[in-house]
Amino acid sequence: MDRKKMMLLIITRLRREYPVLRSALNFRNPFELLVATILSAQTTDAHVNKVTERLFKKYKKLDEYLEVSPEEFTRDVRSVNFFNNKARNILSSARMIKENFGGKVPKSMEELVSLPGVARKTANIILYNAFGMIEGIAVDTHVKRLANRLGLARYDDPLKIERDLMAITPKNEWGDLTHLLIAHGRAVCQARKPLHQKCLLADICPSRND
Numbered sequence: 269m270d271r272k273k274m275m276l277l278i279i280t281r282l283r284r285e286y287p288v289l290r291s292a293l294n295f296r297n298p299f300e301l302l303v304a305t306i307l308s309a310q311t312t313d314a315h316v317n318k319v320t321e322r323l324f325k326k327y328k329k330l331d332e333y334l335e336v337s338p339e340e341f342t343r344d345v346r347s348v349n350f351f352n353n354k355a356r357n358i359l360s361s362a363r364m365i366k367e368n369f370g371g372k373v374p375k376s377m378e379e380l381v382s383l384p385g386v387a388r389k390t391a392n393i394i395l396y397n398a399f400g401m402i403e404g405i406a407v408d409t410h411v412k413r414l415a416n417r418l419g420l421a422r423y424d425d426p427l428k429i430e431r432d433l434m435a436i437t438p439k440n441e442w443g444d445l446t447h448l449l450i451a452h453g454r455a456v457c458q459a460r461k462p463l464h465q466k467c468l469l470a471d472i473c474p475s476r477n478d
């Protein structure tokens with residue numbers, strides 16, 4: 269099947285199966301989504317939500333991230349992987365947002381990726397989930413795995429996977445595609461043991477017998 273047609277079929281079936289689409293990360297504003305997304309690298313969303321529940325009660329405004337000492341903030345996030353780097357990136361991003369962007373999380377890809385700890389994936393997530401803007405497709409570990417298993421991309425590099433997915437997906441679906449593939453990756457097409465027998469994509473998936 270032509271890859272564009274296959275993508276439309278995948279989206280239609282997954283949308284039926286996973287009708288409620290939202291980020292699994294809890295946040296109240298764009299900056300909190302930025303914080304949660306930086307913390308989520310190599311850490312489960314459920315754990316990040318536990319950490320941010322406390323964090324967002326303690327730090328309610330951007331300025332409070334500018335006032336805290338790096339040592340104290342690092343302690344606040346020490347239960348996530350790579351907490352030293354993540355703490356440094358969050359505090360540096362807060363400072364840049366204050367100094368360069370008037371205290372507001374910027375709304376363009378170019379400006380977002382200028383922030384420490386923010387690459388295209390995080391920027392795509394923020395643009396779509398905080399501002400409803402579609403610029404690209406956020407490729408996380410689930411999207412990467414499913415795109416390859418479904419034969420939609422054949423790369424390890426998220427940037428190349430994103431480029432291939434963008435070429436075969438209607439632009440208005442780019443934001444939701446990430447949520448749909450993540451939902452299916454968590455529920456059925458799991459990393460270690462994909463549940464081929466229960467999969468609603470098995471008849472069109474080239475990896476169903478792997």
Ligand code: SF4
Pocket residue numbers: 417418456457458462463464467468469470473474475476
């Ligand atoms: S058939 Fe298997 S490998 Fe293909 S999408 Fe479904 S669970 Fe994943």
